[in-house]
Amino acid sequence: MSVKKPAKAASKTTHHTTAKPAKRPAIPAALAQARGVKDWKDAARWLKTRGIEDIECITPDLAGVPRGKMMPTSKFTSNTSLALPSALYRHTISGGYPDESGNFRYEPRDSDLKLVPDLSTLSNVPWESDPTAQVICDVVGSDGREIAYTPRNVLKRVIALYAEKGWKPVVAPEIEFYLVAQNGDPDLPLTPPVGRSGRPIVAGQAYSIAGINEFDELIDDIYHFSEGQGLEIDTLIHEEGPAQLEINLRHGDPLELADQVFFFKRTIREAAVKHGTFATFMAKPMQNQPGSAMHIHQSVIDIETGRNVFSLENGEPSPEFFHFIGGMQKYVPATLVMMAPYVNSYRRLTPDMACPVNTAWGYDNRTTAFRIPVSDAQARRVENRLPSSDANPYLALAASLACGYLGIENMVDPSAPTADTANEGDIDLPRGLLEALALLENETALQPVLSSEFINLYAGVKKGEFETFMEVISPWEREFLLLNV
Known part of the structure; x- marks a missing residue:
């Protein structure tokens, strides 16, 4: 750090004074x-x-x-x-x-x-x-009327349903992503980048400060770019995968937080390119490595009193809390295609990869789809661990909050919480894009909540994406089918 030198003393024979610079008007x-x-x-x-x-x-x-x-x-x-x-x-x-x-x-x-x-x-x-x-x-x-099928308006529609009950949902997203070496050929697998140590990054660095320090200058730019946009990062950690990071955002209004995720994705990509690497939000960018999630913490506040609707005055969980969980269990499979929107998304939702494979819930249990973190009564919340980071944040938040809303509205009771490992058994979620899409189209309870106009348009686009994917011949097919069938 440079030290500012003291100003020279004025000569005793000096009789004039230097005019002070005019003050700039204060910015309101x-x-x-x-x-x-x-x-x-x-x-x-x-x-x-x-x-x-x-x-x-x-x-x-x-x-x-x-x-x-x-x-x-x-x-x-x-x-x-x-x-x-x-x-x-x-x-x-x-x-x-x-x-x-x-x-x-x-x-x-x-x-x-x-x-x-x-x-x-x-x-x-x-x-x-x-x-x-x-x-x-x-x-x-x-x-002048809002277009029902646009993502921001889908989320606003769901928020309005809560407002009709005098409630305001509160969310806090956690976004995982990978830094990868720049790759100009989509036929080649992605590889981890080289950090400041000069060596390729390896897996198994969860919560490692040294892992974060490998990309100090890039992360500094993420912080600087975020500050310049008024975006608030709560914490940043290194996740399990090689050069896999996670940014946690402070809780707040769902629309504002969706806007922040929208801005953050762009910000992180720009910072990465500046430092000669790529940032990807693909759900499963590298084979045999953990996928990237966008976990969503959710609670509901009574607008008039500021009380957490999930808690009674004595601090015990409220019926609405359990019905919210019940709604997540019942309706999330039908909205999963909004939280896992691509063929690649379902490669993440597999056993033994530290992600949910069913609709189990539990207290402080990270192997479940719906985790209840340890908290006091006012901070009681439900963490949805199913969405992947490739999801449109507006649609993922809308889908998750819609399921909880329907659970409260229809008084859906949840299953018993599990204290066991919940992600090693059979998968009872859709295993692919078309299966998930069919559930969305056939769930009539979601039509008035998300709008049939949105569901019809979304389904058509996703079917088109699947057909495009089916035109591509994968390395697996060339390796095992070329000479064996």
């Missing part, structure tokens, strides 16, 4: 925060204060990929109308457009959908060389 509190403003007037001042030249107006598609438009700041603040084609929500992760099937249809005119910026999400894009901002947009039709 409403403009000083890194993320979010109240209205368009504050938005214009916020952008001007930071010298922002361009702004990215983005929204998540079904996969959670940022889509949108970039424009000069002057155009953004001049009440410009933003629009995207409706077909944007009907293409697959590979960019293809599936055939119409079942209840899946294209909008005949492929008409425009309007983007409405949510100014509470306005923030810097700290990795850009030119001053750039970003804002998440809601999607509405030409009549």
Whole structure:
């Protein structure tokens, strides 16, 4: 650390004084925060204060990929109308457009959908060389009504059901991901990166501080980029896989936390590329290594009293707590395709890989799908350990909260909690994408909660992705079928 030298003493013969530099006007509190403003007037001042030249107006598609438009700041603040084609929500992760099937249809005119910026999400894009901002947009039709099948609106619909009961769900996501060596050939397996020690990272480094230190500069950039966007990281740890990390976010409003995960994924990828590596949120990026999850801690607060609905006044668990668990057990298999959305996702959900394989629940039992962490009565919560990190955070949160809501609404009783190892037995969850999709389409209780419009569109896109996957011949097929059948 450099030490600042003391200023030279003024000469005794000096009779003039140096003028003090004029103080910059203080930035109002409403403009000083890194993320979010109240209205368009504050938005214009916020952008001007930071010298922002361009702004990215983005929204998540079904996969959670940022889509949108970039424009000069002057155009953004001049009440410009933003629009995207409706077909944007009907293409697959590979960019293809599936055939119409079942209840899946294209909008005949492929008409425009309007983007409405949510100014509470306005923030810097700290990795850009030119001053750039970003804002998440809601999607509405030409009549101003929210489009039911867009991911942010699916989550808002579920949150509204809780609000009708005077409740507010609270969530805290935990996101696992891998750092991998840059790979330009998709036919080649992914490999762990080389850390600062100059050696490839190996597995078995769970909670290792040395494992985190291997990527000190990259992690520093994740923190700096996050701070520049007003994103709060609670903790960061090294997980079991080689260069597998986990970021835990502070608990809060589901929509705000989904926005944060949406931003975080982009942030982590950008930091990784800056340091010559890739960050991947694939559920199972490497064979024989643990998969990556997005665990979701969930509780429900009474809006008027602030009391945790899962606890009685005497601190004991409430009926709503048990019904929430019962709803998770009953309905999560039908929404699993929203938490495990790709063919690769089901490679993670296998025995002996430190992930759930059924709908068991238990107290402080990490082998169950639904774990109840040790806590006091006000912090009583249910951790859903089934979602994988490849899931769209808006849809995963919507699905998980919808299942708990239906459990409370229909007073579903859970099974007995298990104190045994629960992930070594038979799998009683869908084993593949099409099986999971069929459960979603056939569960009538989910239609009014998630909207039939969303379910029909989501099913069509997922079927299209599966057909694309079936066109690919895998190394396993070439190895064992080529000369043996």
